[in-house]
Amino acid sequence: MFQSLRTRLTVLYAALFGLAMLLVALAVYGAITAAARRQVENELVAGGAVFDRLWTLQSDQLSDAASVLARDYGFREAAATSDQATIASALENLKGRLGLDVAFLVGMDGKVTGLAGADADMSRQLWEDLDGGAVSGVLQLKDQPYQAVSAPVLAPQALGWVVFAQRLDRAEMASLEELSSIPLKAAVAVKDHKGWTAPGLSRDDGEQLAAFTAAAMRAKTARPRNLSTREGATIALAKPLKAFGGENASALVLRYPLSLALGPYRLMLASVFIVGLAGMGMVIGGSFLLARSITKPVSALDDAARRLQAGERVTLQASTKDELGRLALSFNAMADGIADRERRITRMALTDQETGLPNRRAFEAAMAASEGRSVAVIGIDRYQELRNALGYRLAADVTREIGARLSAVWPEAGIARLSNERLGFVLDTLRSEAATELVLAALEEPLVLDGATVDVELTAGLAPIHSDEPIPAIERASIALDQARASGRKVAPFDAEAYGDPGSKLSLMSEMLTALHDGSMALHYQPKYSLMERRMTGAEALVRWRHPVRGTVPPDLFVELAEETGHIRELTRFTLQRIIADQMLLRAAGHDLRLSLNLSGRLVGDRAFVDEMVAQVREAGAKLCFEITETAVIGNKDAALVNIDVMRASGIAISIDDYGSGLSSLAYLKQLPADELKIDKAFILSLAESTRDALLVKSTIDLAHSLGLKVVAEGVETEKAMALLSTMGCDLAQGWHIAKALPLDKLVEFLAVSSQSERAPMARSA
Amino acid sequence: MRMALALAVLTLAPATAWAGDFTMTVRNKAGVPVQNAVVMVYPTAGAAPRITGPYVITQKDITFDPFVMIVPVGAEVKFPNKDKVRHHVYSFSAGNRFEIKLYGKDETRSVVFKAPGAAAIGCNIHDRMAAYVRVVDTPFAVKTGADGIAIVRGVPGGSAAVRVWHPYLRAPKNEVAATVVIPAQGAVGQAQSVEIRAPANTHQGH
Incomplete structure (x- = not known):
């Protein structure tokens, strides 16, 4: 409700004014009420005084009339002689003449003449009142109040009393009311043995009046008092009236409703109210206008700040020269500053600091508008070496120079630096490969940096820009670049098939871990045949995974993946435990074979894992050979060599696997403390046909033997190859010609057969 | 004049033997002597009053x-x-x-x-x-003086009825009755307390 300053100011002023007006109105009302009340009170008191005079006047008149009658000689004679008829007629005569309500004679003997309905009680009461000296006052006859006076009848001794009385009825009260300047209401309340009553009034009114009179009489005050009635607050005055005799009290009650007294002031109160309302309207209008003049610029500032936050460019009009105007100017200065900084930051964010070329973020933005075209990622080959040779600064210069060249030949390509050695640009998909090759040729011109000539070779990957592809185009082009390098091509488009699906790779790993426990992963063993001893002396363990859905999963696929994802440890633990267990079984069957296990190059440097394996092998007393590729040692040579020593010390033989397929560095061969050298099957398969291979194998065997290594030939598939190897002095042969990789039970059968024959198997086993 | 009248009454009393004097003192309830009260004695052996005058x-x-x-x-x-x-x-x-x-x-x-x-x-x-x-219908009637005393002389001895009347006496017929034994010779006194009401009209005081 009070969210806006304008409303708050308006409400505040209006509330303050309203409060002030309320206080004024209350004060006026209070003063008026007090004045009206005072007026009514005075009027009531005056009314009471008037009534007193009226009462006296009437009393005197009655008294005079009674005295005249009491002294009438004939009347006295009639009274003295108890001439009832005469007395009654005289009284009746006077009643008619003077307009009296009641006129009667009470004799000294208590006899009452001229009062209709007077019984013994009433007569006695009257006599007692009169004998007690009652002269005037309120006389109650049959519960009706009368103003009564008495006059003794003397002849000259008292014969009795003449009593004249006027009923205090509504008409009598009305005549009294007419004498007042305000329309007050008069009534008479009387008290008998039952308490106060007000005859002649309605029941409710009478009871209320009687209760009021009783309270006022108890309070013994002659001041007007408050009386609450159904018509509202009333001011009333109870004035005790003199009783004619006896105990019966009576009172005159004058009443005047306060609302009537306030009547004349209503116009005044209404005027105050209307003036207050008009003033309130003006205050609300005025404060609204004032507040608006303040809040309008503030609102504009608020709005501008919001728009500035949303990134809009905002300029405020400084309409005034006051604080708000200065604030608007400051705001404008601030907005300009923010815009400047934002521009600078944006530029920095989209620029590669080393080369000044657009960066990857800028390139991605540009690509978003190039849907349907292709992206090319150019990589500088052997950048590591180049950087080591030239230093970081010059290496970056190489990248910048190539970018500059590309921009020069193809300004619209949108060249950008994606990483240290990679640049990207956009080109049309049609004939992109050929175009890229042309571009690369132009870029590979030798560079001259700091006076030195630098040769660079570049490779490029291509990928079409499709926003619905799961892998972004830049990544696909980068992968294509890797694929091109792997395949030795200059330019290659992205090969999705070769790359596979990373999502399925991850699930394959999780399935592999399951397979290690559910039995779908198993070990097969390919026997190794000793050409010297002419018997089976070992076997190489190979993992076989029969996937329940995919079928047989090639080891190349999941082993390499396990190496990349780190799951190779689990796989190797599984293999080691199984080999140890299987060797127990073979020993039990009477076959003492050294079992070989392919140890991933990534694990050779892992000391903790090596210790774990060594402990297991020792505990089991297993006779094992770990086959490792020589490349395994390249990554962390020192740690690998130490670990190999640890393994050999535990009786584990070390075999250099796939010798001849990789770098086959003689230096490594010298350093590696191996027991065995396994010549890659690529050389053995064509051994019989190629004299070059035969020479290489022969010299390798000789080299190994001279280094104290045994030699194993892999891929022995023919009798001829086996014969050749035997003549060359090769120690062990492994291959289909001897046996395929067999499950353990089949291996046991095969060993049994071959040991019985005691000769080299001449045929492939099933 | 009043005194003269009283003397006249006294002289009327017969000076016979076997007669005594009766003194009545009349006071109101406050003990104030009541004047103008008429004390009437009716002896058993009554006698008719004689008219004297004027x-x-x-x-x-x-x-x-x-x-x-x-x-x-x-x-x-x-x-x-x-x-x-x-x-x-x-x-x-x-x-x-x-x-x-x-x-x-x-x-x-x-x-x-x-x-x-x-x-x-x-x-x-x-x-x-x-x-x-x-x-009165008895010769033995005297009114009290300012001292409230009335002396009835020469009343025949024996039991007698006494009536005390006053215009303002608060009693039926404005009088009260008593009895007294009059000695054959000598005097006897009696006091009577009466209630006197205020006069109905203002007239000569008493």
């Missing part, structure tokens, strides 16, 4: 004088008017009603009081004028 009630200065007068039954009372104004003397008392209409200065009218009892006498012109004639 009996005069004068009107002078718009006042009856005396205020209370004791007369025997059948006595004639004169009402001389010494005032310059006229008077209209009347009595409505039963048995003794009379009316002397508007007689002037130095006129004397007389009225014979035939009935025993009290006759209240007023003037129709002057309300405050009042007098009482106590018509």
Whole structure:
């Protein structure tokens, strides 16, 4: 409700004014009420005084009339002689003449003449009142109040009393009311043995009046008092009236409703109210206008700040020269500053600091508008070496120079630096490969940096820009670049098939871990045949995974993946435990074979894992050979060599696997403390046909033997190859010609057969 | 004049043997002596009163004088008017009603009081004028003086009824009764307390 300053100011002023007006109105009302009340009170008191005079006047008149009658000689004679008829007629005569309500004679003997309905009680009461000296006052006859006076009848001794009385009825009260300047209401309340009553009034009114009179009489005050009635607050005055005799009290009650007294002031109160309302309207209008003049610029500032936050460019009009105007100017200065900084930051964010070329973020933005075209990622080959040779600064210069060249030949390509050695640009998909090759040729011109000539070779990957592809185009082009390098091509488009699906790779790993426990992963063993001893002396363990859905999963696929994802440890633990267990079984069957296990190059440097394996092998007393590729040692040579020593010390033989397929560095061969050298099957398969291979194998065997290594030939598939190897002095042969990789039970059968024959198997086993 | 009247009464008492004096003291409830109370003694051996006279009630200065007068039954009372104004003397008392209409200065009218009892006498012109004639049927009647004492002399000895009357005495017929034993010789005294009400009208005090 009070969210806006304008409303708050308006409400505040209006509330303050309203409060002030309320206080004024209350004060006026209070003063008026007090004045009206005072007026009514005075009027009531005056009314009471008037009534007193009226009462006296009437009393005197009655008294005079009674005295005249009491002294009438004939009347006295009639009274003295108890001439009832005469007395009654005289009284009746006077009643008619003077307009009296009641006129009667009470004799000294208590006899009452001229009062209709007077019984013994009433007569006695009257006599007692009169004998007690009652002269005037309120006389109650049959519960009706009368103003009564008495006059003794003397002849000259008292014969009795003449009593004249006027009923205090509504008409009598009305005549009294007419004498007042305000329309007050008069009534008479009387008290008998039952308490106060007000005859002649309605029941409710009478009871209320009687209760009021009783309270006022108890309070013994002659001041007007408050009386609450159904018509509202009333001011009333109870004035005790003199009783004619006896105990019966009576009172005159004058009443005047306060609302009537306030009547004349209503116009005044209404005027105050209307003036207050008009003033309130003006205050609300005025404060609204004032507040608006303040809040309008503030609102504009608020709005501008919001728009500035949303990134809009905002300029405020400084309409005034006051604080708000200065604030608007400051705001404008601030907005300009923010815009400047934002521009600078944006530029920095989209620029590669080393080369000044657009960066990857800028390139991605540009690509978003190039849907349907292709992206090319150019990589500088052997950048590591180049950087080591030239230093970081010059290496970056190489990248910048190539970018500059590309921009020069193809300004619209949108060249950008994606990483240290990679640049990207956009080109049309049609004939992109050929175009890229042309571009690369132009870029590979030798560079001259700091006076030195630098040769660079570049490779490029291509990928079409499709926003619905799961892998972004830049990544696909980068992968294509890797694929091109792997395949030795200059330019290659992205090969999705070769790359596979990373999502399925991850699930394959999780399935592999399951397979290690559910039995779908198993070990097969390919026997190794000793050409010297002419018997089976070992076997190489190979993992076989029969996937329940995919079928047989090639080891190349999941082993390499396990190496990349780190799951190779689990796989190797599984293999080691199984080999140890299987060797127990073979020993039990009477076959003492050294079992070989392919140890991933990534694990050779892992000391903790090596210790774990060594402990297991020792505990089991297993006779094992770990086959490792020589490349395994390249990554962390020192740690690998130490670990190999640890393994050999535990009786584990070390075999250099796939010798001849990789770098086959003689230096490594010298350093590696191996027991065995396994010549890659690529050389053995064509051994019989190629004299070059035969020479290489022969010299390798000789080299190994001279280094104290045994030699194993892999891929022995023919009798001829086996014969050749035997003549060359090769120690062990492994291959289909001897046996395929067999499950353990089949291996046991095969060993049994071959040991019985005691000769080299001449045929492939099933 | 009042004293003279009292002396006259005393001289009427027969000086016979076997008679005693009766002294009655009349006081009101406050113990104040009551004047003008008429003490009447009725001995067993009663005797008729004799009419002597003259009996005069004068009107002078718009006042009856005396205020209370004791007369025997059948006595004639004169009402001389010494005032310059006229008077209209009347009595409505039963048995003794009379009316002397508007007689002037130095006129004397007389009225014979035939009935025993009290006759209240007023003037129709002057309300405050009042007098009482106590018509008695016993020779032994005396009114009290300012000291409230009335001495009845020569009452025959023996038991006697006593009545005390006063115009303002608050009792039926404005009188109370008592008995007394009168000694054959000597005196006996008795006191009577009576309730006196305020006079109904202002007239000559007492």
